[in-house]
Amino acid sequence: MIADEHSPRDLHVLVVDDEPMTARAHASYVDRLAGFTTVGVVGTASAAILAVRASGHGEAARIDVVLLDINMPDATGIDVARKLRAEGHDVDIIAVTAVREAATVKQAVSLGIAHYLLKPFTFQTFAEKLEALREYRAGLFDHVVSSQDEVDQTLAALRHASPQSSLPKGLTSETLTGVIAALRGLDAGSGISAKELSEQLALSRVTARRYLEHLVDTAAAERTPRYGTPGRPELEYRLS
Template structure:
């Protein structure tokens, strides 16, 4: 579970983001901070309190700018990722946010679907990062960056989303044994039909193998394994 801190001074917005987060698999709300000072205290808390993996950061806080908080986090050496969630659109702020290592920048207002896609993209990045172990290949790095910066949906068959594909890829890479569409659907909170469509796409692209799984009555079910 990715323990996530919501940093937002507006109570209603903070609760909305927390509620959105609670609807996503793989994420756990670590708390809500309404000031930069409270956020920094939560991030610096001892790891036996649970620790923070991800910060959803507003830029306009009552006791400072979000960018200053991001700089303090980076200078402290604490390994936490930051996603900006803000109404600030100025180019210089966006540029600085990228420079200080903010991994995604989400402009308010947005729908739950947009929030879900960005967080699922981040989750796919984390899964690929963990799967790669202590050493990575160029393909691993390209996959991680692609998860954070998904390709345009037009590059995929109609009905497939780049963010969901990245999550399926991350799951398939982590699997120690071949998995079925039923297993993928249960693990990723997708319908069986949706999971199969993504797995079939990866098999058609020769990024995964497809083999029959026998032993159950009726038509054989297929199982899929990532091509390493």
């Protein structure tokens, strides 16, 4: 259900995901960012289309951004985007999905989807995408672009890559991707210790723990004590 009263300065975000826990997590991410407010959470393609229709068109629309899952029970996110564009809705769409097929990414681009964010991701990555979108929208607000350079700068605000420096010193995006993949591959309800991860990825135990703690610090993972072993409980990690 769409809320009625929100700050006019905020970008209003509709979260679309058929997994309730994931949808709530994404909504909480949105609400942690200054200038963004979650105005609705829905779990089906049809509900997403109805919500955007109800929000209206153009500057008066009550939904500015849709965080859109691709795989849903009644249709795909691509179907939703295609339908909304055919009806003339210019709402900004960010695909938030585990789908990695190149054909799907190409379809998303052709439909004007602003970002394609692969699950799982850190809060920092999520924040960078939404901040880039806000900067892009601000560059096009209520004026006529005066030059090609201004057009290029505005598009660059949307498409800029996340800087390597956004990671703590000594961490790399390539290794972080491997760590996230290892966590994603765990059985449901299972966790992995720094020692187990270090053996799996051929990292030192200290390095493995740094990556795991970074994911915890950015709310992408959680740590819990593992009991049943002699001595102090060992810590284990899993994706949030």
